[in-house]
Structures are given as C-alpha cells and as structure tokens.
Amino acid sequence: MSEQGWVVSTSSPGEPHPPDADVDSFAALFRAFLERMTHQVNRAESGFIRELAAHLGAAPAGLPVVSRGYPGYDHANVQVALEALFGGADAVGQLVGLTSQFRRHHSLSELIDMSGHGVPIETGSVDYQRVQVSPTETRPCVQFGVWLIEAGPARMAVLQRGPDRQHGQEGVSLEALTTDEEAAETLFSRLEELMVEHNIFRGQVLSFEGHEFGHGAGPIRFLPRPQVSAEDLVLPAPTLRAVQRQVLGIAEQRSRLRAAGLHLKRGVLLYGPPGTGKTLTMRYLLTRLDDHTAIVLAGASLQFITPACALARLLTPAIVVLEDVDLVAEDRSYHGPQPLLFAVLNEMDGMAEDADVTFLLTTNRAGVLEPALAERPGRVDQAVEIPLPDEAGHQRLLELYARGVQLELADPASILARMRGTTASFVKELVRRSVLAGDGAVRLGDRELHAALDELLDEREAVTRALLGGPARR
Ligand SMILES: Nc1ncnc2c1ncn2[C@@H]1O[C@H](COP(=O)(O)OP(=O)(O)OP(=O)(O)O)[C@@H](O)[C@H]1O
Numbered sequence: 454m455s456e457q458g459w460v461v462s463t464s465s466p467g468e469p470h471p472p473d474a475d476v477d478s479f480a481a482l483f484r485a486f487l488e489r490m491t492h493q494v495n496r497a498e499s500g501f502i503r504e505l506a507a508h509l510g511a512a513p514a515g516l517p518v519v520s521r522g523y524p525g526y527d528h529a530n531v532q533v534a535l536e537a538l539f540g541g542a543d544a545v546g547q548l549v550g551l552t553s554q555f556r557r558h559h560s561l562s563e564l565i566d567m568s569g570h571g572v573p574i575e576t577g578s579v580d581y582q583r584v585q586v587s588p589t590e591t592r593p594c595v596q597f598g599v600w601l602i603e604a605g606p607a608r609m610a611v612l613q614r615g616p617d618r619q620h621g622q623e624g625v626s627l628e629a630l631t632t633d634e635e636a637a638e639t640l641f642s643r644l645e646e647l648m649v650e651h652n653i654f655r656g657q658v659l660s661f662e663g664h665e666f667g668h669g670a671g672p673i674r675f676l677p678r679p680q681v682s683a684e685d686l687v688l689p690a691p692t693l694r695a696v697q698r699q700v701l702g703i704a705e706q707r708s709r710l711r712a713a714g715l716h717l718k719r720g721v722l723l724y725g726p727p728g729t730g731k732t733l734t735m736r737y738l739l740t741r742l743d744d745h746t747a748i749v750l751a752g753a754s755l756q757f758i759t760p761a762c763a764l765a766r767l768l769t770p771a772i773v774v775l776e777d778v779d780l781v782a783e784d785r786s787y788h789g790p791q792p793l794l795f796a797v798l799n800e801m802d803g804m805a806e807d808a809d810v811t812f813l814l815t816t817n818r819a820g821v822l823e824p825a826l827a828e829r830p831g832r833v834d835q836a837v838e839i840p841l842p843d844e845a846g847h848q849r850l851l852e853l854y855a856r857g858v859q860l861e862l863a864d865p866a867s868i869l870a871r872m873r874g875t876t877a878s879f880v881k882e883l884v885r886r887s888v889l890a891g892d893g894a895v896r897l898g899d900r901e902l903h904a905a906l907d908e909l910l911d912e913r914e915a916v917t918r919a920l921l922g923g924p925a926r927r
C-alpha cells in the first residue's frame with residue numbers, strides 16, 4: 454500500500470495545516486486510488502480486448518460494426534463459406550473463443566463495453582456444434598467464436614454465433630468490428646457468393662418439415678436419393694416416354710434450349726388413380742436426375758413453397774416435387790387470401806422462365822385441380838395420366854414382383870382376366886399374399902394366385918361397399 458502515487462500529501466506529519474487542505478488532499482488521494490483500481494481491473498481482466506486491439510491496430514471500443522443475419526438452416530453454409538474464404542487469397546482468419554457467462558446474450562460491442570467495465574472476458578475455447586450436411590453426415594460448425602481477419606490492409610474481428618433456440622437466437626449472425634467498413638461489406642459479399650457456390654444443399658434430396666426435430670438443418674430435412682431403376686417401374690411405353698421427354702429430355706437439352714432462347718422452366722402433372730405409380734415415377738425421375746437438387750413437398754409441408762422455390766432457384770438444376778397437390782386445393786387455413794394451392798401456383802409462375810427448374814405435381818384427383826389450373830394457365834406444360842395397368846402391364850407387374858420366386862402358371866390368361874381393373878400396388882400385394890399363403894416354397898402357381906385373388910378382390914369390394922355405405926357382408 455506504499456506504492457508511489459498512493460501518497461499525494463506533501464505535508465509532513467505533526468505539522469498543523471488548515472482543514473480545507475485536508476479535504477483537498479483526501480480528494481486527490483481518493484481520485485488516485487480510483488484511477489489505480491480501474492487501471493488494475495482493466496489490466497487484469499481484458500485480455501480479449503488487448504488481443505483485439507493488437508489485431509485491429511486500434512482501440513476496439515467505438516469502432517464501426519457491420520452485421521449480417523442468415524436463417525438457422527444456413528449454419529453449415531456460413532461455416533463452409535468462411536472456411537473457403539480463408540482458404541483463398543482474399544483473407545486470412547484466425548479463430549478464437551471467449552470465456553464469459555454473458556457472451557450468449559450480448560453483441561460484440563456490448564462485450565467490449567462490458568469488458569471495459571471490469572467484466573472478465575478472456576480468450577478461451579471455441580464452441581462448436583455438429584450440423585447435418587447430408588442424410589448421413591454432420592460437420593462441426595462454430596456456435597460461438599471470433600474470427601480475427603486480415604483482408605489486405607483491412608483488419609476485422611467477426612463474431613460468429615450459431616442458432617440457439619434455447620436463448621431465442623433462431624438464425625446465424627455475423628458481426629464484424631472493423632477499421633474499414635467498406636472492406637467488411639466486400640468480405641460479406643464474397644462470403645455470400647461462396648455460400649451459394651459451396652452450398653451443402655446443392656444436389657441433395659430435401660424436404661421441409663414444420664417442426665425442428667429430426668435430422669436436418671432447421672425445417673430442412675435430408676432424404677436419401679431414391680434408387681429406382683427403369684425395370685422397377687411398369688408403365689405403358691408412351692406414358693413413360695412422355696414423362697421422360699418432358700423432365701429428363703429438357704434437362705439434357707438445356708444448353709440447346711438456352712441458346713435458342715427457349716424456356717427451361719417446366720411443369721408436369723402426373724395424375725391417375727391411387728397406387729398406379731405416380732410417386733414411384735417421381736422416385737424414378739429423382740434417381741435419374743442425380744445431379745439435381747430435389748425438393749419434395751407433400752401435404753402440410755406445401756406451406757414451405759416459398760422457401761423451397763427460393764432454394765431451387767439458388768441451386769439449379771433443380772426439381773420441385775409437389776406431391777398430392779389436391780390435398781391443399783381447398784385448404785384455406787394457409788394465411789393468405791386464397792387456398793394454399795394458389796400460393797403454390799403463384800410461386801410456379803414467379804419462377805423465371807430461364808430457370809432450370811422442373812415442377813412435378815402429382816394428384817389422384819385431377820378433377821379437384823382442374824378449375825385452379827384452368828384459371829391460371831401456363832403453370833403446367835404437360836399433364837400425363839398414369840393409368841391403371843392394361844393386361845400387358847399386369848403381366849409385367851406379376852413378373853416384376855414375383856422375381857424372387859418361381860412363377861409357374863398353367864393358365865395365366867385366367868389370372869390376368871381376374872386382375873383387370875386393379876392397380877400396380879394391388880398386384881404387388883397379390884404376390885405377397887400368394888407367397889404368404891403358400892407352403893413357404895419359392896414356387897408360385899395358379900392355385901396360390903387364385904386363392905389370393907379371391908381374398909383381395911373380396912376385401913376390395915368390402916371396402917368399396919363400406920365407402921359407398923352399402924350393407925357389410927359377412
Ligand atoms: N407403375 C408401377 N410399376 C411398378 N410398381 C408400382 C407401380 N405403381 C405402383 N407400384 C407399386 O405400388 C407402390 C405404391 O405406388 P405409388 O405410391 O407410386 O402410387 P401413387 O400413384 O403415388 O398412389 P397415390 O395416388 O395413392 O399417391 C409402389 O411403391 C410400388 O411398389
């Protein structure tokens with residue numbers, strides 16, 4: 454306590470002096486004490502600020518801040534883009550973490566301010582979070598950390614904060630404390646280009662969900678790409694050709710169409726009875742379009758049509774699948790003046806003509822859609838009926854689903870005759886029942902198939918009768 458600067462009185466002990474001088478000397482002593490304490494606190498407890506100041510070449514307090522916010526599902530995209538940025542020639546970044554119980558709630562300038570008031574904020578370890586980047590992989594992304602960046606002569610410190618729903622932080626935020634605002638703006642623009650270039654959603658099969666659970670990033674879910682071969686799909690040849698020409702053909706001819714100034718955007722509607730293979734056809738197309746970003750919306754998730762289209766536009770070539778669109782044709786719960794179907798059609802219309810985006814719609818109630826589509830023409834270039842199988846189709850389906858067993862029919866015609874009017878999924882179930890009813894052997898003959906047909910046709914009629922309100926037979 455005898456350090457120099459603490460004792461400011463010059464009067465010698467025992468010497469009398471006037472009371473005013475006592476007060477003055479006490480005030481001076483007290484002021485010096487306070488200054489000393491503040492200095493000690495700052496020196497002891499603002500290691501992070503000292504590091505910041507050394508990096509920025511200026512006192513951090515009061516420097517301008519440039520901020521950006523991104524949706525939570527872009528967490529990995531921000532991370533990948535930052536890493537790409539620092540891997541390039543534009544900038545160098547070094548990551549530091551912070552220790553402070555307050556860091557979750559405060560902006561970078563608030564933290565600097567708090568540190569100036571003696572709140573201890575030291576450099577520490579960086580917080581990471583693992584984020585889903587494909588159906589099977591995750592990658593570590595910075596949840597809380599500060600990048601000390603050199604971009605040419607400019608110096609910046611960028612606080613990266615990931616989504617943290619518990620603390621009310623939905624999105625990803627980047628806050629740049631900088632000596633050069635323009636350089637920070639340029640850096641963010643470059644970062645956003647890299648986010649598109651390296652986007653983790655590109656080439657993936659995605660769906661949107663209303664809740665935040667499950668594997669994915671925010672409302673976006675990764676789906677494994679379907680593996681459906683041409684042999685798995687039994688359709689009349691002209692039907693398959695029409696679908697392939699409109700969806701795969703345009704994708705293959707994209708440069709010719711572009712050169713000729715013709716539009717790439719296309720809308721295809723697959724319609725037909727339940728169980729005829731609309732969903733299977735879609736899955737076959739996704740298998741073939743393995744370089745496309747695919748976004749699959751069905752039922753309630755059709756409400757995500759706007760972000761889904763934004764993503765498709767960003768990540769072309771893309772296909773947006775709208776499954777069972779009839780289900781939303783009359784849905785007025787969507788917060789808009791019109792049913793959700795109209796929002797869907799508006800989004801389809803809003804997509805630029807030269808965007809390499811396919812819209813694939815499916816429905817088993819084309820009649821429900823007709824008025825909406827007629828009222829707003831041009832959204833669907835081609836409507837393809839996926840019909841009930843004909844006799845040749847039934848035969849192919851029988852062979853397809855019985856490929857694991859030995860199919861030996863003495864009288865195939867009578868089996869095929871009984872299958873008339875049934876769907877592909879009916880045939881699949883027929884084979885399954887026949888195998889189950891058999892003696893466990895791999896041979897499937899007329900007897901087994903007829904027995905299963907008796908059962909299934911009877912059940913089908915019972916269901917139909919029940920639906921029509923007829924008397925239940927027993
Ligand atoms: N054309 C087909 N070729 C081969 N298998 C088919 C075909 N159609 C349907 N199946 C079989 O039946 C299952 C159900 O078919 P799918 O889901 O594609 O019918 P859908 O037409 O989409 O029916 P819904 O209108 O009810 O959605 C398929 O997973 C497949 O196993």
Ligand SMILES: [Mg+2]
Pocket residue numbers: 731732733815
């Ligand atoms: Mg379907």
